[in-house]
Amino acid sequence: MGLSTPLSRDLGIDVPLVAFTYEPAVAAAVSRAGGLGVLGALRFTPEELDDALAFVAREAGGAPFGVNVVTPVSSEVVDADPVDLATKLESMIPDAHRDFVEQVLEEFDVPPLPEGEEPPRGVLGWTPQTGAPQTEIALKHRPALFSSALGPPPAESIAAAHDLGIPVAALVGKVEQAIKQRDAGVDIVVAQGTEAAGHTGEVATFVLVPQVVDALQGAPVLAAGGIADGRGLAAALALGAQGAWTGSVWLLTEEMGLPKATQQLLLDAGPRDTLRSRALTGKPARQVRTPWIDRWEDPATPDPLAMPLQYLLTVDANARFRHHGRHDLAGSPAGQVVGRLDAVRPVAEVVAEMRAGAEAAVARLREAAGDGVPA
Template structure:
């Protein structure tokens, strides 16, 4: 390829989606999404942390700035949540032991209440919330619709009927088979290395198994990916692209709080840990004093989703609002090693593509006639 142009290393899925590089980028930040698209990748806008009434305005702004460039939207739709969720009622019925433990931590760390509302202080995950998010997302012009935790047959059917490409993040062959049975178009094999909610199988072990089960349907690799050489390795295994999330938090477009950015820059893969303290489900996060407190002797076991975020949502909002360097954390994968300085998405994409090309050239030199 011409450096900065369209990659030589393209796949059929790149052609199907109309993108220049086999790089898929997940972010909750609209500015990151726009920048990835402009740099030739396929961005996926995470809207699981947004109230349904806010989604149409977010989407409209993103689509205006994308000016027709393709993108996707991701929702998290776990099962076993209440049909309806009244936040005040849920708070009143939290176990006393957990309430007292969190209150003791708030006093210990001098955590002030947040000064403004956020998703974590105003919402509790429920089927009603998910359905409202789904309706808002299906009204978008997004080319792709991805689901992280959970599958909803109706969403997949409706999205495909609207001409959208459906993606499902899977952490095992069993999950992949369920998604395929529902007609999902693209499987995202997300390994244990990944940030956020993830399963027990490492990316290098999971990807070939999911490709084997996919019966020719495209598979993306996700989890712990931070370099172009890793992207090429994923293509070499048979994936049609790589899905990256953590890396973009180092870009200025992510608006990562300063203390969190410094924590990410200072962290290596071993500084991430899988904890249920964030959401109630196993979730890989970058460690902080808040996360470590939940692993100390005598700490109660985190509550199941959605109750853990009902219990701790105000704390999460506060430590981000106040940019607390002791406590701030976020979902982050073992790919955090790739964040070594503040940067921007355009430079990150350029580096990934150049590294992918360099790795391809090294591989060719290794080949024997």
């Protein structure tokens, strides 16, 4: 028995499984294994993204892949070209916030970076000035799917993708956003529950997905949040989705290549060891709880700044965490399902087990329905 949906057939994949990742090797490996690897563009410069997508296309061996960009509806935006943008935005950061960060780093005994080493100063793809070049590069590589998060893609991005015959997907956290995305011309809606890693809303997956499916009246929906095995994939299909959008499960794969200390942090984390916090980006994002994150949650702490100012405020701290091996402070975006991940495995093994587990779950449902198919 195989698993197939109209959307998986349209995308040219063997299993209705989409994997979001910021690691090109993971995206390529998922696509090779029969799913759709989607590379997150956020952390790449346009030049880096060009190289990364060329790598994915080459290593995927002709299998389809996708790209995700961030197009926030609300963020601190200033009138400046990309060269001057970071400098102008950094000038907007209050001194009190800078003082607080230095105070906490001193308390945690995190030394400065060595002389001559500087943290990255880019703004990532969180503004119109930086997101547009990423979109241009992404579409140049003719992905099988172009997706966005934190708001509807710009109309010109949707039109450019459609002109190339590329379907557009967008992530949502509530049904009103799903309707807005559909009306903007988005082809596929990813209904992402609050359990998911990164930027999420407040509605759980099992509540959100059927709401979105019903509201969109036949438009394809992918379910996201809390899905890390075949039973989760089968549940997504049972809720009316045409596949699953996954993320956290790929963090603990060999191809991801996380430092051993970060892998152990994730292996040790339980489902209650994650929380939605604005400490990372300025918008609520689910991540592993650390003492650094807890300090930002303290009511006595200055409120996190708007996106992308919070990233610019903390970029030096995060660079210092990485350089000095303080993975106990740096943490990682992760969904609640991290509590069920107990080993570092190859991507191909994860995909194969998700496919087999989903097929077994569907067989059990058929048997329970009394059609005589054994589990």
